[in-house]
Amino acid sequence: MSQKKFTRVLSNRTINNTRLLLFLIVLFGLILRLIFFSGMGISDDLAYSKFAGNIDKGIDPNTSRTLSTRLGIIYTTALSYELFGINDFSSVLFVLLTSIGSIILIFYFGKLLFNEKIGLMAAFLLSFFPLDIVYSTKLLSDIPSAFFMALGIYLFLYSEIKSKLKYNLGYLFSGIFIGIGYFIRESAILIALFFIIYIAYKRRIKKEYFLVPLGVLIIFAIELQLFFTFTGNPLFKIQGAQEHLAKVMVAHNYFNRLDFPSGLFHYPYIILTSNLISYFYIVIGISIIYFLIYKRKETYTMIFWFLALLLYLSFGSASFSQYIPFRAVDRYLSIITVPGILLLALFLTEKNHFIKRVLMPLTLILLLSTSIISVYMREDRGTLDNLRDLYPQLEQLDKTIYIDARSILALDYISEYKSKADIMPYPASLSYIKDSYVVINRDMIKNLREANRKRTFPKEIDNPPESWRIIREIGKDENKITLYYLP
Numbered sequence: 412m413s414q415k416k417f418t419r420v421l422s423n424r425t426i427n428n429t430r431l432l433l434f435l436i437v438l439f440g441l442i443l444r445l446i447f448f449s450g451m452g453i454s455d456d457l458a459y460s461k462f463a464g465n466i467d468k469g470i471d472p473n474t475s476r477t478l479s480t481r482l483g484i485i486y487t488t489a490l491s492y493e494l495f496g497i498n499d500f501s502s503v504l505f506v507l508l509t510s511i512g513s514i515i516l517i518f519y520f521g522k523l524l525f526n527e528k529i530g531l532m533a534a535f536l537l538s539f540f541p542l543d544i545v546y547s548t549k550l551l552s553d554i555p556s557a558f559f560m561a562l563g564i565y566l567f568l569y570s571e572i573k574s575k576l577k578y579n580l581g582y583l584f585s586g587i588f589i590g591i592g593y594f595i596r597e598s599a600i601l602i603a604l605f606f607i608i609y610i611a612y613k614r615r616i617k618k619e620y621f622l623v624p625l626g627v628l629i630i631f632a633i634e635l636q637l638f639f640t641f642t643g644n645p646l647f648k649i650q651g652a653q654e655h656l657a658k659v660m661v662a663h664n665y666f667n668r669l670d671f672p673s674g675l676f677h678y679p680y681i682i683l684t685s686n687l688i689s690y691f692y693i694v695i696g697i698s699i700i701y702f703l704i705y706k707r708k709e710t711y712t713m714i715f716w717f718l719a720l721l722l723y724l725s726f727g728s729a730s731f732s733q734y735i736p737f738r739a740v741d742r743y744l745s746i747i748t749v750p751g752i753l754l755l756a757l758f759l760t761e762k763n764h765f766i767k768r769v770l771m772p773l774t775l776i777l778l779l780s781t782s783i784i785s786v787y788m789r790e791d792r793g794t795l796d797n798l799r800d801l802y803p804q805l806e807q808l809d810k811t812i813y814i815d816a817r818s819i820l821a822l823d824y825i826s827e828y829k830s831k832a833d834i835m836p837y838p839a840s841l842s843y844i845k846d847s848y849v850v851i852n853r854d855m856i857k858n859l860r861e862a863n864r865k866r867t868f869p870k871e872i873d874n875p876p877e878s879w880r881i882i883r884e885i886g887k888d889e890n891k892i893t894l895y896y897l898p
Contacts, residue, residue, distance in 0.1 A: 444544055491504045695754055849871075882895065
């Protein structure tokens with residue numbers, strides 16, 4: 412066999428081995444996500460589902476909630492409902508696909524910026540990253556938005572490094588995918604900070620760079636047209652988001668993030684205490700310090716992305732008109748998962764003897780074991796199970812049923828938005844209600860109170876009168892749901 416042919420055979424074998432390893436990593440990631448399937452929760456996902464389930468009614472111009480205007484997640488969920496019906500799997504299918512897509516994408520990031528070995532390591536780390544596992548099967552916009560934003564960055568960097576075309580549309584499609592990320596969730600637009608730092612670091616502006624904002628503007632123009640068609644106001648989303656932020660700030664001090672100076676430390680606190688990110692982020696922090704000390708310039712692009720967006724989430728404003736910081740939530744950090752994991756993968760594959768022989772295996776064992784334990788210990792899986800058990804009985808009742816508004820959203824979802832029961836939200840007082848039913852969903856009420864301390868419920872919810880007759884109880888202790896009849 413000639414040397415040239417032998418080299419070709421060896422190369423093909425290496426490619427096949429890499430593909431097999433990537434396939435196994437993706438399969439491992441998928442299995443973990445299905446084993447720890449979260450399903451529909453009791454937060455924003457119920458709102459997204461409601462809007463998707465009633466997509467034929469269009470957008471209510473009287474609503475100003477941010478969630479109703481995230482058309483990217485609503486339309487894709489509506490399509491999934493059309494194809495597979497309304498259930499927990501169809502609700503999260505799009506999110507799950509983008510989570511798996513991120514594992515594949517981060518491999519190609521690693522291959523592009525470093526080599527295939529680092530790409531495989533990054534894919535493996537992301538496959539069991541607990542933040543991604545938990546939120547990959549929840550109907551929330553963070554992971555899909557982060558995926559398309561990262562895809563846009565990949566196309567930009569690929570065009571910078573690999574493409575030799577005179578007229579390179581990779582920059583345009585970079586902007587289009589970032590725009591799609593914005594179409595799903597507004598925070599994707601924060602990636603503009605990366606481009607500003609990148610251009611300043613390179614000290615040059617190529618004419619092709621202008622194709623990136625052009626791509627974003629194409630998606631933005633489509634969105635403006637949609638809102639103009641549905642509401643008569645092309646700026647409906649932007650204005651609604653600003654109004655919602657202002658209301659939330661007044662309602663509960665924006666989750667104490669406005670307290671100075673303690674509000675400045677909310678994200679560091681989340682990073683150090685959330686089991687879904689803390690172990691990974693500690694090692695990522697060590698990796699960044701290591702690369703900066705040794706002036707590893709090939710890592711600067713990912714460091715720019717990671718630090719710029721992390722700092723803005725920590726201290727920047729979510730509002731254009733006044734200072735309203737971002738709520739400190741671990742899932743908001745999904746937009747920096749890709750650069751963080753890539754930096755960690757590069758660090759763990761360093762040729763340094765101590766890192767290679769000692770630190771890398773110990774770190775992988777620690778991260779994998781803590782990830783599985785952290786995800787297993789989560790208590791937010793199957794949160795609607797008790798309501799599902801109760802729903803058939805509620806459908807049989809021929810009198811008005813009173814329950815909290817969030818549980819009504821959950822029951823609407825459970826009924827696939829076809830409920831015929833007469834279900835109403837709690838009035839200010841239940842003292843005058845007769846010949847009706849009341850449902851007390853204790854876990855739901857506890858969560859609603861924690862989210863907004865100013866939220867009030869009828870006094871009878873905490874101290875049901877002795878005249879109320881218990882019809883059925885489901886669950887235990889704080890998670891108990893009780894159905895009462897009010898004679």
